[in-house]
Amino acid sequence: MTSTAIDIAAEASESRGTGITLSGVTKDFGLAKPAVDDISLRIEPGEFMTLLGPSGSGKTTTLNLIAGFESLTSGTIEIDGVDVGALPAHKRNLGMLFQNYALFPHMTVAQNVAYPLRARRVDKETIRRLVRDVLELVQLTGRDGDYPAQLSGGQQQRVALARAVVFNPKALLLDEPLSALDRNLRAALQAEIRRIHHEVGSTFVFVTHDQEEAMSLSDRIALFREGRIEQIGSPQQLYSAPESLFTARFLGDSNVFALDEPPRSGTATWQGTRWRVDAGTIAAHPGVREHAALVVRPEGLGIAQSATDVPAGMNSVRGRVRDIEYLGSYRSVQLTLGADVPGRAKIDPVEQSVEVGDDVVVWWHPERQRVVAA
Template identity: 70%
Template structure:
């Protein structure tokens, strides 16, 4: 599994980078269970970057965030902010903003008082507090709500207040732990746009934890995908989606048609249940596991359906399939397929108005060799 840092192909944010570099080296957290919660994680988060820690429950992403925040103590390794070791510093001395799923607002305080709380704790002059609160209210678009109490606000407005309170004192970095998990789908989408806008405007380092793949791909400059305490793959959303290095990555980010191959993926062709497929060497993962056992991954949008082999382009890879179901998704349809003798499940995305296939139809699925990915199984 890869724990090395991958350079971002472009500047992570258009705003001037004024955030903090966060560097983890060999970070481990062991609770004395069968395996460490975080196992030898090495990661560099660049100043001004929006880094997402993504993974299933129990993968180590939240524990890693808590180690950065100082809520958990290190078993091994180091954490540095701009080169300075912070491993022994308590949370309140790390100058970090925190945003949680539960808003943690003080119900007896107004919006302005909630936002001003970290400034009062730092004993700033009243005039400066009032100016900073007014500025951040404008940033989160809550002007005129300063005298309201949390109970008078919607869930989305309360989360904006919590975000304003987390950034009003210009923290070294903002840590966000599943902050949108309690919101409905439409409100989540709206708040994602707001978080992206605010990140661009403040230019600070954001470290975001989620298990939602779409959220991660929508928000992030880079994603660190966690699996059993380690970083499975690190890269941009495009890299993880289009160039997964392992089967775990391919399956966790988006739908995939997966064909397990009993053998290495280093040749010019691969065979699956009698079908022989061309291999484009550019699509083979550099992960060393490919040399032992591999799988071919094809995304649903890269698959096409034909009524017979005669309708398949001569340079395409293909195999027969049976239509198991057709799902109408509004803007498109998903054709659910069964491949091979064992009925291996698969999916292909077609146009919403494409009604040329019916359940139990025998079809041929085909794709271009450059649109597949050969990964370690």
């Protein structure tokens, strides 16, 4: 980025974005359940917050409530401490990036990007400077005279991103902006969005159903389920310390053991097998006291040919190898654990040798497990 570009980044760095606070937010469309059901969430200034969840979980409705495209049934939304519940969308000064780009086909790239500046009655010289600088930011210098039809899908999304940040909004709302792109292009634009977030310093609120995308981009993730927030935390927190079985299964692969009863006195039982459980690995979720499951990620499992090969102090269970996939840096081993539970382990392709049909002992360190609400 040259010294002439980016007044946008320089100006944004002074404020580092805006804080957004949702308190008791509900949106009821008159269906069986509210689309958004009494959620509270604090998004810090300059944070990259992702709203993640399956279709129909309430994440897009929540984004639309923040944007002002939907009205609240109850609750409050504050932007920098100001209640914006009664403000229309165009007065909230938020940038918006959509899945379908929403570019004007009869306008050039420069005209599309300049549109929000003209709407704000910015003078022509400032518009020219800001459009030039933001096109450099999104790496589209020299394409200002092209029309959307002359651009690839990825380039069109860059134009839409430039238009969303050119007026220096304190927050940018992104509604599944990469879902229409192929895998390689998505990865490239994820890197661009991450870079631009760091450079402009705005608060980013990003909606996706893609767990890998959320893990790659986010400072924190709010995981939605049936209109409520299931868990909030950093990608590492949600992956390594899920509170519920829903979280454990939605973010990454999990080996799941439905316990015979909640853990007691530092132990848990599954199909009659007793395992050690450390207090620090038990989720704080109150549901753990009613129905609990023990979760181990595939990379946490080891495989031994017999019980005598299992390191001391490990939890273990008998299993059988059903299939093996070679994936370069590791092998993915499909297993049957105990009597009938499917499982998966990631093992080193050189150090460990197993074959399909082998009866094995699967083991893990008790610190690598998590007891969650089932």
